[in-house]
Amino acid sequence: MSERDMLEEIRRSIIMGHLDAEDEGFDGSMEGTPGTVELVEEALEARTEPQQILTVFNAAMEEVGRLFEAGEYLLPDMLASAECVGEAMDVLEPHLAGTADTQKGTFLIATVKGDLHDIGKNIVITMLKGAGYQVRDLGIDVPADDIVAAVKQHKPQYLGLSALLTTTMTEMETVIRKLKEAGITDVKVIIGGAPTSEEFAQKIGADGHCRDALEAVEKLEALRSAS
Amino acid sequence: MAAATMAAVRKALAVDPATRLSADRVQSIHAASLELLDDPGIWCTGERALAVFEAGGCRTARVSEGGRQDGYRVRIPAAVIERALESAPDEVVLGARDPANTLVLRGKEPKVYFGTGSQANLVLESRMASFRSEEAPEQAAMLPVYSESTGSIAHLCRSAHLAEHLSNVDFFIRNVNAQDESIPSEHRDVNIYFAALLHTTKHVQGGLESLEALQPMLRLAELVATDGAEPGGANPGGANPGHADRGATGRDGSVRGLPVSFIACPVKSPLQMVADTAEKVVAIAEADVPLVISCSPQGGSTAPIQEEGMVAQINAEILAGLTLAQLARPGCPVLYGAVPVRARLDNLHDFYGAPEFVHYNLGCVQMARSYGIPCYSSAGVGDAKRPGMQATVEKLPSHLSVAASGAQYIHYAFGLLDRTNVFSPLQAVLDDGAIGLVKQVVRPCSFSADDLTAAVEEIRSVARSSGVFARRVRKQLRRGVVGDAYAFADDGQADRVLERAQRKLEELYQLEPRRLSDATVDRVYAAVPGLIDRRMFDIR
Ligand code: B1M
Numbered sequence: 121m122s123e124r125d126m127l128e129e130i131r132r133s134i135i136m137g138h139l140d141a142e143d144e145g146f147d148g149s150m151e152g153t154p155g156t157v158e159l160v161e162e163a164l165e166a167r168t169e170p171q172q173i174l175t176v177f178n179a180a181m182e183e184v185g186r187l188f189e190a191g192e193y194l195l196p197d198m199l200a201s202a203e204c205v206g207e208a209m210d211v212l213e214p215h216l217a218g219t220a221d222t223q224k225g226t227f228l229i230a231t232v233k234g235d236l237h238d239i240g241k242n243i244v245i246t247m248l249k250g251a252g253y254q255v256r257d258l259g260i261d262v263p264a265d266d267i268v269a270a271v272k273q274h275k276p277q278y279l280g281l282s283a284l285l286t287t288t289m290t291e292m293e294t295v296i297r298k299l300k301e302a303g304i305t306d307v308k309v310i311i312g313g314a315p316t317s318e319e320f321a322q323k324i325g326a327d328g329h330c331r332d333a334l335e336a337v338e339k340l341e342a343l344r345s346a347s
Numbered sequence: 348m349a350a351a352t353m354a355a356v357r358k359a360l361a362v363d364p365a366t367r368l369s370a371d372r373v374q375s376i377h378a379a380s381l382e383l384l385d386d387p388g389i390w391c392t393g394e395r396a397l398a399v400f401e402a403g404g405c406r407t408a409r410v411s412e413g414g415r416q417d418g419y420r421v422r423i424p425a426a427v428i429e430r431a432l433e434s435a436p437d438e439v440v441l442g443a444r445d446p447a448n449t450l451v452l453r454g455k456e457p458k459v460y461f462g463t464g465s466q467a468n469l470v471l472e473s474r475m476a477s478f479r480s481e482e483a484p485e486q487a488a489m490l491p492v493y494s495e496s497t498g499s500i501a502h503l504c505r506s507a508h509l510a511e512h513l514s515n516v517d518f519f520i521r522n523v524n525a526q527d528e529s530i531p532s533e534h535r536d537v538n539i540y541f542a543a544l545l546h547t548t549k550h551v552q553g554g555l556e557s558l559e560a561l562q563p564m565l566r567l568a569e570l571v572a573t574d575g576a577e578p579g580g581a582n583p584g585g586a587n588p589g590h591a592d593r594g595a596t597g598r599d600g601s602v603r604g605l606p607v608s609f610i611a612c613p614v615k616s617p618l619q620m621v622a623d624t625a626e627k628v629v630a631i632a633e634a635d636v637p638l639v640i641s642c643s644p645q646g647g648s649t650a651p652i653q654e655e656g657m658v659a660q661i662n663a664e665i666l667a668g669l670t671l672a673q674l675a676r677p678g679c680p681v682l683y684g685a686v687p688v689r690a691r692l693d694n695l696h697d698f699y700g701a702p703e704f705v706h707y708n709l710g711c712v713q714m715a716r717s718y719g720i721p722c723y724s725s726a727g728v729g730d731a732k733r734p735g736m737q738a739t740v741e742k743l744p745s746h747l748s749v750a751a752s753g754a755q756y757i758h759y760a761f762g763l764l765d766r767t768n769v770f771s772p773l774q775a776v777l778d779d780g781a782i783g784l785v786k787q788v789v790r791p792c793s794f795s796a797d798d799l800t801a802a803v804e805e806i807r808s809v810a811r812s813s814g815v816f817a818r819r820v821r822k823q824l825r826r827g828v829v830g831d832a833y834a835f836a837d838d839g840q841a842d843r844v845l846e847r848a849q850r851k852l853e854e855l856y857q858l859e860p861r862r863l864s865d866a867t868v869d870r871v872y873a874a875v876p877g878l879i880d881r882r883m884f885d886i887r
Contacts, residue, residue, distance in 0.1 A: 194692035196647065234623075236615050239648050243695060260615075261623070286468060286526050287535070287556060314768070315468055332694065 123168055127176050130159045130208075134180035135187075137200025139207060146197060156204035160211050170215040174252070177205045181250055199243065202250025209249065223254055224344060228307075229280035230258035230267050232291040237284035240313060240333070244280060247333040253278075253340065264295045268302050276307060277347075278340060281326075283313040292316075293324040300325075308343050312336060356449040357517055357549075359458035363791040364716070364753035367709040368658075373717050376655065376710070380663035381425045383618065388422035389667045393622030395629055396613070396671055403427055403674035421620070428666055431673035437719040439637050439680040441518065442604030444574055444863070445548035449604065450518060450756075452682070452721035457753020461782055462518035463510055464725070464758035466554075467770035470502045470523055471495050473734070475849050489846050491773065493733065498523040498770070500530070500542050500879070504886045505856065506762075507546035509772055512855045513761065515782040518550040519543055520610070520758055522770050527883075534877030536560035537567055540607060541871065544571045545884050548861050552608045552639070558627055565634060567875045568607040574867040608637035610684065610723075613671060614664040616644035625671060632672040632679040639723045640668035641684030646703060648690045654703060658710035661687050665711075669720070682723040682756060685711030697766045699728035700741035705748050712752040724754035727778055728763045734774035735845060738764055739781060746781055751789045776848045776855070780834035787830035860886055 121129070133156045138145035140155035154162065163173055184201040187193040216223070227248055231238050238260050249255050258270055271279060279299075283289040292311055299307065311321050312330040321329035327343065330336040368376070390412070391397055397419055401407055406422045437454040450460050473491045480486035496502075503523045510516045521543050530538050536556050543551045544567070555561060613625045631638045642664040644650030646657045665683055672681050687707035691698040698704070708724050715722035726745035729738030749757055759767070760782060762775030794802075809816055823829050835847040863871075872878055 195695055196692060236621055236624075239645060239695060242648075261621075286524055287532060 123163075123166070123172075126159070126163050126166065126168060127172060130156060130163065130173065131176050131180045131183075133159055134177065134201050134204045134208075135183055137197055137204060139200070139204050146200070156208045157211060160208045164211070164215055170212055173208075173212055174216065177208065177252065181205060195243075199246050202246045204250075205252070206246060206249030206255075209252065209254075213254075224252045224340075225277035226254040226256065226274060227278040227280060227340065228256045228258060228267075228270055228274060228276040229282065230262040230270075231260040231282045231284075232267075232288050232295065233261055233263045234291060235283050235285050235288035236260050237282070237313070240284070241280075241282040243333045244282070244312065244330070244336045247337055248340065251337045251340070264291065264298045267295050268298045268304070271299065271304055271307055272302065278343065279307050279309045280336065281309065281311045283311075283316065286315045289313065289315050289320065292326065296325050308347075310336065310339050310343075355446050356451050357443075357447065357460070359450070359460050359517075359755075360750065360786050360789065361456075361458045361791065362751060362753045362789045364457040364712075365709075365748065365751040366713060367706065367752070368713050372655075373713050376659050376662060376714060377717065379655075379659040380666055381428060383659065383663040384423040384428060384667060385425070386422065387618065388420045389614070389618050389620050390418050391421045391620040391622075391625070392418040393620065393625045396620055396622070396625035397421065399629055399671055399674050403670070423667060423670055427674075428670050431666075431670040432718050432720070434673045434677040435669060435681050435718070435720050436678060437721075439682060439721050440604040441550040441552070441608055441637055442572060442606045443518075443548060443550045444544065444571055444606050448517075448549045450550055452755040454719035454721050454755075455716060456755070457716070459750050459754060459757060460517035461515055461750075461757050461760045462520055462550075462552075463506075463516060463522040463761045463775070464520045465522055465728075465763055465767040465770075466524040467522060467763065467768055468498055468524050468526070469495050469765075469769045470498050470506075471733070471764065471769050471771040471773075473771070473773040473849060473852075475846055489843070491734070491845050491849060495769070497526050499527050500525045500538060500883055501886070502770075503539065503542045504546050504884055506770065506772065506775075507543045507551075508858075508860050508886055509775060509852070509855055510761070511547040511549060511861055512858050513775065513779040515779045515786070516549065516761060518552060518756070519547050521551070521553040522762065527879075529883075530879055531877070533557055533559065534879075537563050537875055537877050538879055540564060540567060541875075541878055542884055544568075544606060545863050545868070546860055546886070550608070551606055552610060554610050554612075555627055555631070558630055561627075561630055561634065563875050563877070564607065565605070565636065567871060568605040570867060570871050570874060571863060572606050574863050605636060608639070610639040610641050611668075612641045612643065612684075613668040614642050616642065616649035616664060617660060618664060618667070620667065620671070625668075628668060628672050629675040632675040632681075635676060635679050637680040637682065638672060639682040639684040640665055640672060641686055641723065642668065643686035643688060645695070645697060646687065646689040646707065647692065648695050650687070652689065652703070654706045654710055657687055657703075657707050658714065661685060661707070661711060662714045681720065683711070683715035683718070683720045684723040685715070686725045686759075687711060688725075698730060699745070699766060700730045702744070705745050708745065708749050708754070709752050712749065712754045716753070721755040723756045723758060724749050724752075725759045726750070726754075726757050727760035727782075728767055729774070730766055732765045732769070734764065734771050734777055734848075738774055739777060742778065743781060743785075746778070747785050747788060750782075750785050772852055773845070773849055776852045777835070777844070780848065783831070784833050790830075793828065 136146040138155040140157045144151040308327040310328040318329045328339045441450040510519045646652040689701040689703040726749035727742045729741040731738035835844040
């Protein structure tokens with residue numbers, strides 16, 4: 121297969137949300153055929169430039185976004201495509217090291233202490249991985265001190281906090297205070313979860329609020345280009 | 348239980364249960380749930396729950412699984428679950444300030460109670476305003492206008508007062524999330540329950556935010572249960588403080604219980620037991636207070652979207668929680684708490700108007716009945732943001748079919764909009780009207796052979812004479828087989844449903860609150876720490 125065909129296959133595979141050979145893809149017909157992960161491995165073996173593959177990821181996700189906006193794709197379809205990119209990034213990343221624009225940055229995310237809700241947080245993770253961020257999930261019910269320790273350890277550019285309870289959203293303020301106390305000022309904190317709002321984000325000193333996962337991608341892009 | 352003691356309790360709606368699953372399917376779902384509880388089992392992080400499972404004969408193994416903090420896999424053998432199902436009582440008594448509002452739930456009996464539910468963050472208040480068409484000024488209409496505010500203790504008090512006076516509300520789950528900043532977090536539980544208990548004589552239920560609040564809560568409940576009785580009397584009329592059989596039939600055979608019970612969600616879907624809530628389950632079970640083991644998987648995100656997958660999973664999750672409670676204290680009163688919802692496919696938010704919301708719930712009702720455990724079920728939430736037509740249409744299918752299935756305890760049924768985010772008193776009044784109609788629709792068929800003979804005679808006689816049956820209707824009215832119209836139907840041409848419902852709401856707000864006696868309130872303030880200024884509970 122020519123390199124061009126190979127890249128086109130990857131693009132198509134992502135749009136179809138076809139993760140790997142075990143996955144049946146968007147229309148249920150693709151089980152047994154190589155999925156995004158296998159195709160990316162194949163392309164790398166054939167010495168395709170990793171940077172070119174990355175460009176295809178972005179182009180494919182743009183198309184998926186368009187299909188979602190147009191109502192042709194439902195959220196599970198979009199998440200399936202984002203998952204393809206997320207998994208394929210794991211394959212691609214070691215080959216990208218050192219090249220320019222390898223990563224958009226590292227994003228750490230947690231559901232704050234006392235809170236178990238993670239459906240929304242997990243959507244945010246999938247979408248951000250799909251958008252090319254390195255995402256580390258600290259899980260649910262994470263104490264502020266653990267978040268601060270993880271920030272020290274992984275040195276992410278961005279920190280996301282999620283809370284679904286009015287009783288736990290105040291914990292976000294604690295996290296931000298503890299980050300300051302630890303002298304950490306170079307991580308951008310964005311927050312989300314049903315009871316939170318832009319005003320709340322401002323009040324607690326966060327760098328932004330996201331209504332949903334799409335807005336999380338937009339906010340990060342905006343923060344990235346501003347920095 | 349002695350029949351004489353039953354006369355005092357609140358009347359439930361008896362139905363001939365409609366079913367969705369065949370007996371074979373119920374059996375195979377049970378088997379599938381057992382299979383899941385054995386493999387992969389439950390993933391568990393809480394030491395306390397783990398100790399209970401281990402002592403109860405479950406196999407546990409420490410594991411470190413992709414991306415998660417370390418925990419244990421608990422494999423619950425079928426025999427342990429079967430024993431737990433045997434020890435769970437098939438009868439649960441939920442007491443109330445007014446003994447006549449006591450609820451008796453029996454797992455095998457399809458008798459239905461309806462109540463409020465959830466913990467809405469926002470309250471949508473309404474009033475009517477008159478509008479005139481700009482194009483045709485002679486055209487005028489009365490329409491509701493709304494204001495939305497953050498839930499507070501004052502809203503909760505008004506909501507409990509409303510629930511007290513809505514005739515189809517059988518129990519009160521604190522339905523407004525009181526977010527008053529003046530209440531310290533460690534005292535939220537007692538204040539929330541006190542606000543409810545102060546304004547309704549019906550059973551009060553909710554979650555426990557803090558386990559430390561359990562003992563003060565029980566003290567509060569016991570004091571409230573003795574309202575109106577002399578302090579220090581031998582058995583002051585209510586639940587006996589410290590009685591081992593709280594929430595069950597008393598040893599003297601009388602049906603009394605605490606006016607309060609709890610809800611806990613020990614399992615996070617799929618199949619993960621959470622340390623904090625599992626600990627609450629163990630503590631509440633040990634205190635022998637009725638407890639709903641509630642699970643809320645979302646079909647399409649935290650559970651399969653197809654009903655067989657959803658019901659097999661939620662059933663396994665509830666059985667895991669129920670087993671934990673029964674191992675902690677065999678025989679403790681539990682409800683099978685089913686809150687299965689479906690995800691919307693554009694944003695994965697809950698989708699209550701979905702047909703599957705009904706299918707899932709019907710499956711759960713049948714599973715619970717097959718075990719003989721009373722079912723806490725869910726019906727009547729709207730995705731709509733405002734009261735009215737969309738909300739009512741979304742709610743009706745679940746109101747009707749879950750009631751027809753004979754779920755013993757239907758929560759969520761009043762006033763919830765915007766997927767449980769909003770409580771609307773006006774919608775609660777509309778729901779009360781809809782449930783009034785539903786109750787009549789699902790009324791079981793009651794005629795006997797004699798009634799049929801009498802009907803044939805009636806037809807014969809009328810057909811030979813006037814040809815009009817109207818006169819004979821009176822007898823059937825007396826027999827109680829003729830239903831009423833929808834509470835907010837209009838006699839004329841205009842549709843004034845919202846206007847009428849709003850008027851009814853305002854009338855109900857004007858009714859005298861059925862507050863606890865001053866003596867009880869004094870006793871509560873003396874014994875329960877953390878209550879806020881009593882004027883904050885005043886709705887007048
Ligand atoms: C950058 O970082 C970012 C950026 C964007 C971010 C972000 C982070 N996080 C979120 N976003 C944003 O993007 C996401 C994607 O678009 C969005 O995420 P969302 O999470 O908003 O949206 C999801 C896609 C779908 N929405 C959800 O997943 C939440 C749905 C509701 C029904 C809900 C669920 C599912 C659950 N619950 Co809970 N639960 C409710 C919720 C009611 C509601 N209608 O919201 C709510 C939040 N719960 C509530 C309650 C009371 C509880 N729950 C509890 C438990 C649970 C379940 C475990 C059963 C389950 C969670 C399962 C899970 N895996 O997450 C208990 C608490 C446990 C705990 N300690 O956390 C318990 C206390 C119940 C009990 N008595 O035990 C209420 C909270 C009231 C309050 N105090 O504020 C509640 C509003 C329901 C209600 N009306 O009563 C955005 O907010």
